[in-house]
Amino acid sequence: MKHKHIEIKKISSVIDEFEKFMDGEGQKHKEERIEKNRFLDKYFSEDNIEDIDEGVIRELIKKLWAFFSWNNKNYPATEMMKTGMEEIKEGFKILLHDVERPISERFDYVNENIRMMGPAGISEILAHIDTNYAIWNRRALDGLKWLGVESERLAENNLKGSQYEDFCELCREVLQEINQETNLVNDLLELDFLLFYISNNKLDDEDGEESSQKTGLTPKDFAHDAVIEQVTQLGDGLGFEVESEYVVAPGCRIDAIWRSRIANLGTISYAFEVHRKGSRDSAILNLQRVLRLEHSIQKVILVSYKEEIEAFKDEISTLSEDFRNSMCYFRVEDLRESLNHLDTMRDILDDVGLMI
Template identity: 35%
Template sequence: MIREYSRVFGRYVGSEEYERDLEERKRREALFSEVLAEERIKRLSEFELGEIISGLWATRVWTNKDYLLQRIISDNGMEKIRKELFNLLYGGAPFEERFDRFMGSIKGLGPASVTELLCLFNPREYGIWNDKARKALGLLGFDDELPLGKYRISGEEYGRFNSVAKEIAAELRSEGFGDPDLLFVDYFLYEVWRHGPLEPVGETVVPRNVGEFDHNEIRDHVRDIGLWLGFDAETEKLIAPGSRVDVVWRARIGNLGTVAYVFEIHRNGSIKSLILNLQKASRSSVVQKVIAVSDGEQLAKIRREVEGLPENFVRKLVFWDVAEVERTYEKLSEVAGVIQGLGLISSEFE
């Protein structure tokens, strides 16, 4: 399959778009190699961290990069960020352990951001694990070798992905694409994703299996959609006594006070517990709607379970299919990329 898609990729490599992307790559690699140098990282400043965050494709959906930066600093502290970044890049323990430690220690940076940082730091060793790469790897037939349904992977799983990415690089080398590294492989995977299946598949939609989505990935997508829409969006938030929810969108409306929307992502487990948590959240005077997010089959079960419950709760309850969440997130990401390409929105770090 790599050979078949290499013809599609060749058209991209011969385009003006690729030339522009290549210039952007050189700029970003130069920035990361300078800021993440072994001695410099020990005194990493807030501004330099902002340059790193703003330089990631994974953060382009965040129009307000300054807000994202302050959230990351507030949640972790600069000293901890410096220490964990140094250990991730230069520590003496096996890389898989260092990766797991970083992902478990630093809040606010997901696997797409962290693996992209690693790739820009050392594109010979590290690839980028994100949703588009995972979908492309599925099209290439790597379903049995890699956990393509997982958003957050372990260090061991990331190591397996990097090995596969190096195999793809070797295939691309044999197809005449010079001496590709794993960032070049990411460009290839993006083109595979953008092109889609080589053979037409008609209008048939393959149904999603029950619970076949990553809870944390959908949670973060819901948060990012809220941020794009202008809400102050947070995950894992205590909204009422005894009610910690997956995502909360908040907004202040003039002098009228705060309004909030509460989201619970349900992949498996007790539906009764989910409903009880949403009921607790709905009692807050600022909560306008409570939203259950899951696949179609699970949402149908939730609808049946809430029949006969108090009307004031049922009126507040909304259902959102994960497939719609994914489509919304993907479209907003595309819009964010276009807006940034036009230079209409920038941060102080760009």
């Protein structure tokens, strides 16, 4: 007997509410899907992709849900353009039209070669080009887990192309199981609507402790560049000016910086260093230089997983009080949770018409 991925009673409990949602508020999501399909068909078809330019890339960033949480969408667009226009074109040609290559290779090529194009953005584009592909993002993962999919089947960190391929197959199987109960969800994009609805409306029904145990987070698996992007995304969402790979002085660089200009006080800044592995001594020396050379920096924040943060605290405990007081620590899992809450807050403000 084929293994079942979801709890059928969960589908039965949510489908009537979801149908009302799709007949009401969900209409705007359908319209966005149609508009996004038209945009991608127009500019990213095999015949037209060679003509895309910076304006098209900036419009793409505005349309993709993967960048919804960015307040200043010029930042991710500008970062993407640092890849180079020809390299961006080549990446999208490989992703969308080099069908002789397996999807895992095409996914990895874009993920590794086009700045700011991570798994959520890549999968969203693929899903709008071909409904055999699924959207991979935090809401989809939360929705699948609520339906009963085991965390072990869901790659949640540092997604690779082969894992995305498995994820699409899993979503197709889930769709088949849902279709045994309702004909309301007909393809993987409509499945994404359902998972989005569940993530927004049903997760609070779960016991908080049980829900956290189901997350399956393995923070040691984080990708360094992806976490830098999350740090800048969070800072942007909180209203700071942000910059990644900020050069303080020749030979001294910090992974990310948040800035805020305050009347009568000038500029205050917060510097972030993401540490996954490597020499702690070298990292500490660099952080000391950052504080000494950039006087606007109020705090330097080390971003890592719990065990690594504790190791840093032990080493820093013997250093000067001024340096110790200038240090803060941010766990990777707390960073992700902060972004989740930021997304939720923006969704609520958008619903009441307070977001531009």
